[in-house]
Amino acid sequence: MIDKYEIGLDFEIDELTNSIKNVVSGDSFPTSISMITQKDLKLISKRKGWLFNWKQELGHPERDIFKLTIVNNQNIIQGLVSLEVKIDHVYMHLVESAPFNKGKEKIYSGVPGNLVAFACKLSFQRGHEGNVAFISKTNLINHYIKSLGAIHLGGRLMLIDTNTALKLVNKYYSNLRL
Structure with missing residues (x-):
């Protein structure tokens, strides 16, 4: 059931790359993905141009927040994802590209796809066959179907199933075979 306060994810997949471009x-x-630290919270505030309140998100103990960085530049966060491991899938609460990776003037493409692929990878690692669910904004349902291969389950609920998850993981983690 969709929580009436769930706003729905509104990230756009600009392109699927094998890293960020x-x-x-x-x-x-x-790129590399790791959990955020308290030190990172100073870099990801609304004052710095981030849309979501990541400090508040960190207050949910059942969720983990991961940051995407470039391997040789770990101090600059390219994007964030909030994930919760459920009984049979991973649930994506929030996905956000860094302010400088949004819009026509963005520096890097491939950030959202990279974060979604990580969610799929985590789902495989936790024994959930790559299944990742999320709530979409209504106007982006078709975008996620076309760009990610997500399945529309009804309402605004979306699912990335095993086959689609395998494609995403193999795209971004070519050295990892599941």
């Missing part, structure tokens, strides 16, 4: 040069950069 500089939109000007076309250069790709390997």
Whole structure:
């Protein structure tokens, strides 16, 4: 059942890459994903241009927040995802690209896809066959069907199933075979 306070995710998949890509040069950069720290909270505030209140999100003990960074530049957060491991799937509460990775002037593409692929990878690692669920904003349901291969379960509930999750994980984690 959808919580009436659930706003729905509104990230857009700009492109599926095998890392993240500089939109000007076309250069790709390997990424890493790790849990955020208290120190990171100073970098991800609304004052710094982030849309969501990540400090508040961190207050939910059942959720883990992960940051996406470039391998040789761990101090700059490219994007964030809030995940909760459920009994049979991983639930994506929030996904957000860094302020400088949004819109026409973004620096890197591939950030949201990278974060979704990580959620799928975590689902496989936890024995949930790659299944990832999330609530979409109504106007983005078709976007997620086309760009991610997500399944519309009804209402605003979306699912990334095993086959789609495998494709995403293999795209972003080519050195990892599930």
